Amino acid sequence: SEKTHTLDLIFIIDSSRSVRPHEFETMRKFMIDILNTLDIGPDATRVGVVQYSSQVHSEFSLKTHSKLEAMVKGINQIIPLAQGTMTGLAIKYAMNVAFSAEEGDRPKVPNVAVIVTDGRPQDRVAEVAAEAREKGIEIYAVGVARADMTSLRAMASPPFEDHVFLVESFDLIHQFGLQFQDKLCGVDLCLESDHGCEHICESSPGSYRCLCLPGYTLNDDEKTCTVIDYCSFGNHSCDHECVSVLNGYHCRCNEGYRLLEDGKTCQHMDLCNTVEHGCEHQCVSTPGSYYCICPEGQLLQEDGKSCGTCKSANIDLVLLIDGSKSVRPQNFELVKKFVNQVVDSLDVSAHGTRVGLVQYSSRVRTEFPLNMYHTADEIKAAVMKVEYMEKGTMTGLALKHMLENSFSEAEGARPLGRNIPRIGLVFTDGRSQDDITEWAKKAKEAGITMYAVGVGKAVEDELREIASEPVEKHFYYTTDFTAISTIAENLKLNVCPEESQGEIEVKDPCACESLVEFQQATMSTLEQFTQKHILFRSLHLNPGSHS
Structure with a gap:
């Protein structure tokens, strides 16, 4: 075997009465064979020998001999104690005395103990051996004759297949020494094994351990490393936030604050003077934030930045669209675009306007309820995916579904007590196949503002029966589908909620005026459009049956 790496090695030899004289001689030879493979010297490998039975006796310490010849002479002069078997006591002595600086143990040099025993210990070994291993002593257990494998494993370092040896008799121990020398010889396990260390592998005889780079700590798996979280040690004294970095930490301030020169204290900035606030009239700074204000008589708009005399109302809007077969597929696509034009004119959000969509033909289907989507883009994408039903025209059934389901709190309508207007918009291209009178009336009685769009x-x-009062302002008609985009442009669903009993609703000062304006504009646009299409209608009326 090649010479080993530098070691501090202690032999712990069982010399109890059950070890016969010729067996003890074989143990001497075993130790001397091992010594012959080592690079002995004060700056190379140091060796000490301890024998034990009922008591422990140091034959020579790590610092006693610096030459191989002197060690061999010392081993040959050992006189066996010939009493009991106090193996635990011997391990404790090795740990506390033999491997001490006073006895010649060196820092940063691997400690290896080789215990040779023929019998079962008469004291406890597991705890003291575990303590020795914890202190970094690598233990080899060599059992002979009547030795107990459980006790050997309790003493030895893992992995046991490299550190536990059992031979039947002392006669075999000499040959066995050759196998053992291979284990003790300088195989660098960091180079020769799949050690799995994330950062650094440090070899010791027959073993290795993982280490981490500075600023990291070893995890419980004893292989991987984690950056040391210096912030969690406390005492960082950062005003707001502490951020751990390699080998230290730095302080960070919340948004709207800046770090002072001490690197720890945060001072709030005048955000109105440091950011692009976008306020139309005036910006007011607050700690870590800001807000916009408007001149007297004007209202802050939904964007929180611009000012105006009107503020768009938040509404719960359900659209009922006709999917009957007379609509035709290409026209149904125009209907969907009409719906999306209406959505574009609204301030859609979870707290602002909510939109639900229902399609009806011979049956009624909720395409999406009020509480499903919270942005205009999500709603528009969902609208374009709606599939055309292509059957009858049950408008009454659709109105019933809208009242009983679509405006329920379960489907996302806000509670009535919050005074958020409920608006229903019915789009149809023909006569209903069922009665609409009952449900059109009930919808309006329930406080839903109804718009009717016909084509x-x-x-x-x-x-007219579907539309809310004043009827002229709530129903629209055009001759063909290409004109419905004109309706969408003019149909701004502004509402002027009535004062509710007990609670005064703050009125939008101009919603009612703008409502009149857009409805007048819409009606005049539609009148012009209708005039243009009278001739067209007379020439192109479809004589086929109507759904």
Whole structure:
């Protein structure tokens, strides 16, 4: 075997009465064979020998001999104690005395103990051996004759297949020494094994350990490393936030604050003077934030920045769209674009305007309820995915569904007590196949503001019956589908909620005026449009059956 790395090695030899004289001689030879493979010297490997039975006796310490010849002579002069078997006591002596600086143990040099025993210990070994291993002593256990494997494993370092040896008799111990020398010889396990250390592998005879780079700590798996969280040690004295970095930490301030020169204290900035606040009229700084204000008589708009005389109302809007077969697929796509134009005119958000969509033909289907989507983009994407039903025209059934389901709190309508207007918009291209009177009336009685939009062969009487008062301002009609985008442009669903009993709703000072304006504009646009299409209608009326 090649010479080993530098070691501090202690032999712990069992010399109890059950070890016969010729067996003890074989143990001497075993030790001398091992010594012959080592690079002995004060700056190379140092060796000490301890024998034990009922008591422990140091034959020579790590610092006694610096030459191989002197060690061999010392081993040959050992006189066996020939009493009991106090193996635990011997390990304790090795740990506390033999491997001490006073006895010649060196810092940073691997400690290896080789225990040779023929019998079961008469004292406890597991705890003291574990303590010795914790202190960094690598233990090899060599059992002979009647030795107990459980006790050997309790003493030895893991992995046991490299540190526990059992031979049947002392006659075999000499040959066995050759196998043992291979284990003790300088195999660098960091180079020769798959050690799995994340940062640094440090070899010791027959073993290794993982280490971490500065600023890291070893995890419980004893292989991987984690950055030391210096912030969690406390005492960082950062005003706001502490951020751990390699080998230290730094302080960080919350948004709207700046770090002072001491690197720890945070002072709030005048954000109005340091950021692009975008306020139309005036910006007011607060600690860590700011807000916009408007001149007297004007209102802050939904964007929180611009000022105006009107503020768009928040509403719960449910659209009922006709999916009957007379609509035709290409026109159904125009209906979806109409819906998305309406959505574009609204301030959609969870706390602002909510939109739900229902399609009806011979049956009624909720495409999405009021509480499903919270942005205009999400709603518009969902609208474009709606599939055309292509059957009858059950408008009454659709109104019933809207009242009973779509405006329920379960589907996202805000509670009535909050005075958020509920608006229903019915789009149809023809006469209903069921009665609409009952449910059109009930919807309006329930406080829902109803708009009716008709196209093509839609029946004006039905549209009027659906629409809220004043009827002229709540129903729209055009001759063909290409004109519905004009309605969408003019249909700004502003509302002027009534004062509710007990609670005064703050009125938007101009919602009602703008409502009148857009409805007048819409009606005049539609009148012009209708005039243009009278001739067209007379020439192109579809004589086919109507759904």
